[in-house]
Each structure stands twice: as structure tokens, then as C-alpha cells.
Amino acid sequence: MKNIIVIAIILVLFASCKKSSFLDDKSNNALTEQTVFTDSVRTMAFLTRIYEDEGFAFVKTRWENGGQEQATDDSEFNLLNTARRPLILYTSSYNADSFPFFDFWQVPWDNIRRTNLLISKLPTTPLKPATQKRVAAEARFLRAWFYYNLLINFGGIPIINDKVYTADEEINVPRSTFEESVSYLVKELDNAAAELPVEFRDNDHGRVTKGAAMAVKSRLLLYAASPLFNGNAFPNPTSAQRSALAGYPTYSVARWQAAADAALAVINSGTYSLNLENNVSPGFGFYNVFLKRVNTEYIFFYNRIPNRDWEQFYLPVSRGNGSRNGTPTQTLVDAFPMKSGKAITDPTSGYNPQNPYTDRDPRFYYSIIYNGAPYFSRSTNTKIPVFTYVGAPTDGFTQSTAAAGPSGYFSRKMLDENLSADGPGTTVRGWGIIRYAEILLNYAEAINETGQTALAYPALRLIRERAGISSSNDFGMKPNMSQEEMRQFVRNERHIELMYESTRWDDARRWKIATTVFNGFNKLMRPTKVDVSAQYPTGYRYEIINSLFLHTFNERNYLLPIPASEIRRAPAMLQNPGW
Numbered sequence: 001m002k003n004i005i006v007i008a009i010i011l012v013l014f015a016s017c018k019k020s021s022f023l024d025d026k027s028n029n030a031l032t033e034q035t036v037f038t039d040s041v042r043t044m045a046f047l048t049r050i051y052e053d054e055g056f057a058f059v060k061t062r063w064e065n066g067g068q069e070q071a072t073d074d075s076e077f078n079l080l081n082t083a084r085r086p087l088i089l090y091t092s093s094y095n096a097d098s099f100p101f102f103d104f105w106q107v108p109w110d111n112i113r114r115t116n117l118l119i120s121k122l123p124t125t126p127l128k129p130a131t132q133k134r135v136a137a138e139a140r141f142l143r144a145w146f147y148y149n150l151l152i153n154f155g156g157i158p159i160i161n162d163k164v165y166t167a168d169e170e171i172n173v174p175r176s177t178f179e180e181s182v183s184y185l186v187k188e189l190d191n192a193a194a195e196l197p198v199e200f201r202d203n204d205h206g207r208v209t210k211g212a213a214m215a216v217k218s219r220l221l222l223y224a225a226s227p228l229f230n231g232n233a234f235p236n237p238t239s240a241q242r243s244a245l246a247g248y249p250t251y252s253v254a255r256w257q258a259a260a261d262a263a264l265a266v267i268n269s270g271t272y273s274l275n276l277e278n279n280v281s282p283g284f285g286f287y288n289v290f291l292k293r294v295n296t297e298y299i300f301f302y303n304r305i306p307n308r309d310w311e312q313f314y315l316p317v318s319r320g321n322g323s324r325n326g327t328p329t330q331t332l333v334d335a336f337p338m339k340s341g342k343a344i345t346d347p348t349s350g351y352n353p354q355n356p357y358t359d360r361d362p363r364f365y366y367s368i369i370y371n372g373a374p375y376f377s378r379s380t381n382t383k384i385p386v387f388t389y390v391g392a393p394t395d396g397f398t399q400s401t402a403a404a405g406p407s408g409y410f411s412r413k414m415l416d417e418n419l420s421a422d423g424p425g426t427t428v429r430g431w432g433i434i435r436y437a438e439i440l441l442n443y444a445e446a447i448n449e450t451g452q453t454a455l456a457y458p459a460l461r462l463i464r465e466r467a468g469i470s471s472s473n474d475f476g477m478k479p480n481m482s483q484e485e486m487r488q489f490v491r492n493e494r495h496i497e498l499m500y501e502s503t504r505w506d507d508a509r510r511w512k513i514a515t516t517v518f519n520g521f522n523k524l525m526r527p528t529k530v531d532v533s534a535q536y537p538t539g540y541r542y543e544i545i546n547s548l549f550l551h552t553f554n555e556r557n558y559l560l561p562i563p564a565s566e567i568r569r570a571p572a573m574l575q576n577p578g579w
Contacts, residue, residue, distance in 0.1 A: 037121040040228035044127075050114050050142050056107045056429050057149060058502045060325070063089075063101075067313070067326050072504045074332045075418040076407040076524060086209075092552045096561035096579045104153050105563055108146035112281030115143040116164045128281060137195035141208045145216060147181070150223040150507055152223055152561045154179045154379055155576060156245035173285045174443055174572040177244040182224045184272055189217040198271060201247030205294065206303030206430070211271050215299040215434045216354055218262040222442045224248075225255035225449070226510035228558055242577050246559060263443035267459075272299055272436040274466045282339075282468025283362025290414040293430045300381015300434040306426035311419050314411040316386055318394040319375060320422030326500065327407040330523035330544050335495050336364040341469045343492075355537050367499055369410040371527040371540060378420040388412065389527040389540055392553040395528050407547075414499050432501065437463060439493045448486045456486055463497060509558050518553035521546035554578075 036042045066086030070077035077086050083469045085100050094100060118139050121130045145417025150157045158173040159181065165171050176184070195214035200207045223229065231251025232243070243249055266272065273296045275289035289297050293304075302501050313323040334344060342349035350359060357370050374383040388408050390397045396406050404439040416427040440463055444456040457477065466473035481489060491502055494507060508514040524545050567575055 014263075018540065033117075033121065037125050040126045043121075044135075046114070046118055047138060049112050049237075050139070051120070053111050054142060054145060055079065055433060056103065058274065058302065058433060060310070062103070065313070065325055067441075067503055069326055069500050072508065073329060073522060073551070074499065074504050075326045075411075076329055076522050078327065079548075087549075090545045090549070090551055092554050092557050094561075096564040096567070096575060099563045100572040101560070102563065103562060105150070105566065108150045111146045112143055112160060113164065115139040115146075115529050116160065116162050119162055120164050134197070135193060137192045138208055140188055141192040141213050141216075143197065144192065144213075144561070147185055147188075148216060148220055151178075151181050151185070151220075152510075153561055155229075155559050158570075159184055160574060172570045172572045173244050175574060178224075178247045182220065185220055186217060189213045193217075206301070208300065208366050211266060211269060212300040212434070214262070214266045214269070215439060217556050218259065218266055218439055218442050219434060221255070221259040222446055223506070223510050225259045225446065227512040228510045230255050231299070240288060242574055245574060246577055256358045258447050260443055260446035260450060262448060263439050266299070266436075266439045267443060272296055274436055274462060274471055275438075276466055278466065278468055281362075283366055284468075285466050286468070287364050287366040287417075289428050289435070290432065291416055291427050292544070293428050297436045298430060298432045299436060299439070302433060304430050304432040306428050307417055308416075308421065308426055309429070309431075310414045310424060311416065312411075314343060314415060315375075315421040316369065316388075316406065316410045318377065318386060320378060320420040326411050328409040328411055329407055329547075330409075332495070333364075333368055333370075333409060333518075333525070335492055336361045336367070337469070339468070339470055339477060340473070341464060352537075353537065354540075354542055356542055358536055359497070363496060367411065367413040367496070369412045371408065371525075371537070371542075373412075375412065376418055376420060383417075389523075389529050391529070392394050399524075399526075399545075407522070408527060411500060427527060437466075437497055438501075438503075441490065441497065445487075445490045445494070448483060451483060452482050453481060453486045454488065454516045460490070460493060463493060467497075472516075507549045512558065514558065515555060518551055520551060521549070522551060523547075 038047055044208035056062075057068065062068065063085035066084065068076070069075040070086040077090055083465060088094050088100055107135070119136055122136055122139075127135065147157060155412045156175045156178040159176050160173065190213075192208075193210045196208060196210040196213055198210050200209065214527075229247035231249070232247035273512055275285045275292070275295050275297045277285040277288050280288075289295055289467060290310075311319075313325050333356075335358070338341050338349045338350065338351060339361060341361070344351040344356075353356070357364075357372070365373075369386050369388075371388040372385045375386050376382070377384045386395055387393070388395050388397055388406060388410075389459050395406065395410070397406060414429075416429075418424075419427065440459040447453075448456045457474075460477060461475055464477070465471065469475045477489070478485065483513065491507070491511065493505065498504075508517055526543045526545050528541045528543065530536050530539060530541045558578075559576045559578075561576055561579035562573060564575075567573055
């Protein structure tokens with residue numbers, strides 16, 4: 001969203017909305033409310049303040065520049081201090097009393113209170129009635145979005161509705177069941193969708209739309225239908241009541257159908273389409289969608305001023321970034337198929353483990369910086385190779401318990417290939433929280449789980465065609481896949497298409513595979529320079545090795561613990577199973 005408020009107003013609102021506990025006094029004094037809600041500009045600024053947190057879970061500088069992906073099998077973390085939060089999440093060394101991820105809990109509650117206050121004051125503001133109606137719909141959407149973030153991490157939530165608590169009121173609200181929480185959010189999103197416009201233009205571009213409400217509903221119902229919540233089986237829940245907080249006690253395939261219908265509604269709206277620019281080069285549309293603030297694919301996104309956000313987070317030292325954040329694992333690299341669409345494990349794919357970066361899915365080249373990959377260098381003002389082999393200057397592979405080192409790869413997804421991390425130059429981009437590709441994947445996954453596997457193919461063909469995969473042999477998709485084969489295919493496609501878009505942590509949990517994929521050692525690539533030979537045609541020996549640090553994910557980690565301090569303040573909120 002373009003700047004619509006002055007810095008002075010932002011500072012006033014920050015001061016009046018300072019972060020505090022969900023159970024602390026959230027009230028603004030009468031003077032502050034009078035100042036804000038009797039002025040139309042300041043009222044809109046208050047709404048803008050809520051928008052500022054909509055992408056909080058997507059921020060890569062979260063948790064000491066760690067990023068959420070460093071807690072998954074997608075990335076080898078670079079923070080070796082055991083007190084750093086990415087490593088704490090990676091090793092599951094936390095509990096309800098020592099819970100260092102308070103933003104999971106606090107940011108949503110701060111903004112839920114802000115939306116309730118805004119909704120309560122809107123009728124008294126000088127905004128025109130039509131604007132009041134639209135702003136109320138925006139606020140209801142944003143409130144549902146923050147509730148959704150609580151739901152997928154903690155299970156059933158305390159639903160405050162429109163209540164704005166004052167300093168002298170006791171706040172001891174019980175948690176609603178998971179089912180009640182989902183039903184409430186579906187209703188809220190439907191109501192918001194009915195009032196929101198299909199699109200905004202000009203200065204208002206970036207506000208939430210009808211499609212955004214429909215897309216969040218699609219994701220919500222997909223997660224609710226997934227194994228973690230749909231007939232959950234947490235070990236030894238202390239009571240049936242706690243079990244109902246953690247999900248639906250019994251499984252129903254109808255939930256998958258509801259998820260498929262929600263995704264199909266977005267598809268059939270005709271408002272969105274994949275960003276197609278493959279006439280430039282195979283997969284270019286996939287690359288370029290992340291560099292355009294306005295495009296046909298972003299449904300719900302966080303607008304940004306011109307920036308070098310991702311370049312400063314992901315690029316290697318030789319390209320101006322000294323922190324080496326978010327280095328992709330070999331597990332993630334191996335998930336990318338060949339350009340034929342065949343998995344590298346297929347003996348007919350042509351994959352050579354000693355020439356591993358030839359003829360891969362075009363998305364691979366727009367997602368991963370590998371040994372020898374060309375990338376823009378500010379020092380030469382051209383693209384030159386990035387070398388990650390052992391002993392290579394600057395970016396070479398190292399492995400030590402005393403210092404962070406790369407995994408043999410760096411990420412280049414969402415990056416502008418013509419920028420270095422240390423500038424000059426910026427890109428006009430937003431952060432895509434939900435894009436159309438995810439909706440297609442949502443539909444394919446959900447409809448397959450209903451047993452209608454054949455209906456999943458068309459959506460997947462669109463994804464793979466835009467990826468630049470060869471169209472021969474149906475984009476590498478096996479005909480007449482079984483439900484289980486399609487399930488694994490969709491999960492892998494989701495893994496690579498949505499890489500580093502803050503979905504892997506949630507996907508692995510909702511599929512209940514985290515105890516498998518988040519346990520053990522990450523796989524890294526150690527390239528070593530050797531003489532060219534028939535065995536080593538590229539002049540490098542590629543060796544897959546284990547990381548030095550054990551990744552641990554326990555059964556109880558599928559849901560986060562409600563911070564113990566919050567339970568003590570409001571004992572009506574029961575704790576999650578296992579905590």
C-alpha cells in the first residue's frame with residue numbers, strides 16, 4: 001500500500017498499541033481514542049497499523065535473522081548458539097514455561113484487539129458509510145487471519161468476538177473447540193468476502209479483497225481436513241475436552257470435499273491465473289512473479305516499498321551477504337525433478353549424481369544457487385559462477401561445530417538476479433502470502449483425498465506447464481495414479497513450488513510427517529574439486545553428507561504449547577495435549 005499516513009501518526013499509533021500480553025490491559029485511554037477515531041486519516045492509519053503485521057510469519061529476519069524455514073528439513077540453520085530461537089525450534093528444546101516464540105501467540109492477539117477496537121469505533125468516525133462498511137470488512141478479514149494463525153499452531157482458540165476488554169475486566173475466556181473455531185472463521189471469512197471488492201486500484205492496491213478472503217478460507221479448510229486435525233490421534237490426551245481442542249475427534253472425508261470446494265470457488269471466480277512469461281525462457285514466469293508487486297497470481301500479499309529484502313537475506317558472501325542465512329538442504333534439492341518431470345529416483349530420468357545440476361526442472365535454476373551456478377556479481381557487473389566446493393574462496397563448503405557454514409547451496413528463489421545484497425538498486429516487489437499456485441495445489445490435494453484422483457490432474461498440469469517442464473508424457477506425470485501415488489506427488493510438488501514461502505513447517509505438521517522428516521540429520525552437499533574424468537565429468541566429486549546437528553521433533557510438538565504464563569492468567573484455557 002502506498003504511504004497514506006505520516007510518520008508522526010504512525011508513532012502515535014505505535015505508542016497507543018504497544019505490544020503486551022494477551023491478558024494485560026489493552027485499552028487505549030479516552031484521549032487517544034478521541035484523537036484517532038474522530039479523524040478519518042488517523043482512523044485509516046489505525047487500520048494500516050493492523051495491515052503492517054499481516055505478514056509477520058513471513059518475515060525472514062524473524063528470530064535473530066533465522067527465518068522459519070531453518071526449523072524444517074528445507075534449510076540448514078546458520079545460528080549455532082543454542083539460545084537462538086531457530087535452533088531451539090529445530091531441536092524442540094522448549095516447553096510451556098520456557099517458550100521463546102511468543103510472537104506466535106502475541107502478534108495475533110495484539111491485532112485481534114486492534115480490529116475489535118476499530119470495529120467498535122467505526123460508527124462514530126467521520127468516514128462515509130460506504131467506507132465504514134468496507135473498512136469493517138477489511139478488519140473482519142484481518143481478525144480472521146490472525147485467528148487462523150493461532151488456530152493452526154495451537155488448536156482451538158478463545159473467541160473474543162467483538163469484545164474490547166478494559167483494564168478493570170478479568171479476562172478468563174475458555175478455548176472453543178477446534179470445530180467451533182473453524183466454523184466461526186469460515187463464517188467470518190464468508191461475511192468479509194461478501195463485502196470486500198474484487199480488486200483495489202491505485203493508492204489502495206494491496207488491501208485485502210474478496211479473493212483474499214476466499215483464499216484464506218481455502219487454506220483454512222485444507223488444514224482442517226488434514227491428518228493432524230481430521231480425526232486426530234494425539235497420544236494419551238488427558239481428557240476428551242482437550243482432544244476436542246486439538247482437532248476433530250473423528251475423521252470425515254466430507255472435510256476434504258469442503259476444502260476442494262473452497263479452492264474451486266477461487267479457481268472458478270476467474271479473477272486469478274498463473275503468471276505466464278515462458279516465452280522468455282522455460283520457467284521464467286515462475287521466477288518473475290516474485291518481482292512484480294502487481295500480477296495475476298498474488299491473491300493475498302504484503303505490499304512493500306522498493307526493496308532488496310530477499311537478496312539481503314539469502315545471497316552468499318560473494319554477493320554481499322555476510323550472514324549466510326537459509327542455506328537449502330540436499331533433501332530439498334533432491335525434491336526437484338528433471339526437466340522431463342521425472343523424479344531423479346526414476347531410473348529412466350537420466351539423472352547422474354556426479355553431474356547433478358544438468359537438465360533439471362527449470363524451477364530448480366530459479367530456486368537454488370549450486371556449485372558453479374552463474375549469478376550477478378557487483379564486482380564485475382556480470383554473472384559469474386558461485387563456487388561452493390571445499391576450499392573455494394568466500395563461499396566454499398565448510399563444516400564446523402564452532403562456525404556456521406553453507407550447506408553446499410544458497411537460495412535464489414524470489415531474488416532479483418540483477419541485484420547483489422549490498423546494492424545499489426531495488427526491486428518493486430510484495431511478499432506473496434497466498435498465490436494462485438497454492439490454490440491449484442490445494443484443490444489437487446483435497447480432491448484426491450475424496451477419492452476423485454483423476455480430477456487432480458488438470459490443476460497440476462497448469463503448475464508444471466508454467467514451471468517449464470517438458471509437455472511430453474503429460475509433464476512427467478504418471479497416468480492413472482493411485483490415491484497414495486497422487487498424494488505423494490502433490491506433496492512433493494507443493495514442497496518445491498512453495499519452497500521458502502513459509503508453508504513447509506505447517507505442511508509437515510498437518511500431514512503428520514514431521515516426526516519423520518524433522519527427525520535425524522539434514523543432508524548436505526560437499527563438492528570437492530578433482531580432475532575431470534569419466535567418473536567425475538564436471539571436475540567435481542559430489543558427496544552427500546550429514547549435518548553436524550541432530551534435528552528433533554517430538555509428537556507433542558505438532559501443536560505448540562500455550563505459554564504457561566497465559567494459562568496462569570486465564571486457567572479456563574486448557575493446555576494442549578503433551579504439555
